Amino acid sequence: MVSQEQRRRQLAREKFLRQQQRRTSARRKARMRNSVIASVLGVVVIGSLALYTTGVLKGDDDSKENAGAEVTPSATPSKAPDPCDKPAEGKVKTATWKKEPALTVDKSAKYAMKLATTCGDIDIDLKASAAPHTVNSFAFLADKGYFDHTKCHRLTDSSIYVLQCGDPQGTGMGGPGYTIPDENLKDTSLKGGVYPAGTVAMANQYNGQTKEGRNSGGSQFFLVYQDSQLPADYTPFGTVSEAGMKVLKKIADAGAQPADPTTGNTAPNATVVINKATVSKS
Secondary structure: OOOOOHHHHHHHHHHHHHHHOOOOOOHHHHHHHHHHHHHHHHHHHHHHHHHOOOOOOOOOOOHHHHHOOOOOOOOOOOOOOOOOOOOOOOOOOOOOOOOOOOOOOOOOOOEEEEEEEEEEEEEEEEEEOOOOOHHHHHHHHOOOOOOOEEEEEEEEEEEEEEEOOOOOOOOOOEEEEEEEEOOOOOOOOOOOOOOOOOOEEEEOOEOOOOEEEOOOEEOOOOEEEEEOOOOOOOEEEEEEEEHHHHHHHHHHHEEEEEOOOOOOOOOOOOOOEEEEEEEOOO
């Protein structure tokens, strides 16, 4: 028969063993948890490195394959509030044309383009004498209301600093159905491989490595809000006014969204919509 003292000692031993088991189990769970945390952190770091990439200014291309190749730098989302107003009522026009419009621009005259956007007016002096085909095309498209109610679909804030617009699809793959020739690539403003702040230039499908894709501009264009290192492959055809630069700065300060996995676009956080585009001659 087991005495009370023996029973007490047995119970004490069982209690001690249970405590040891709980401690061992707790240490095992802690090791597993730390292992999982380390694994997750490793994935985050690798993913971040994979997402960092640079892109070029392309446009007017219907190929999803090319769209994937034009990924722009991934941007850190900004917490700044949207500095722009709601877009005006209206629908984007989807008309396209088979060929470039007849060249009717007066190369000896002065032309200006006004982009009445949700973020403010952006006035642009156009270079009709240096880029007549480009200015002529913009005058034609603006007169047709082609740019009205379209979103500026891309804002880059690393390596190059531009706002890209002119695509009715808002994806970076839209265009007017025709292309225009490259012009004014030896503009004196393009020094040292830099497109200076205030430059307005055409997006295109030129590939600097294969030397293919010349004369592929359509309707997409970009506005440089900060000096940007770029090869002289994009037709410079206008200069933003001082007041327009303030509007661009406001848009840029609001930041850009992370790259869209489908199109590669880093859309501006600001709601940038061209309510009305007009080209005037003086």
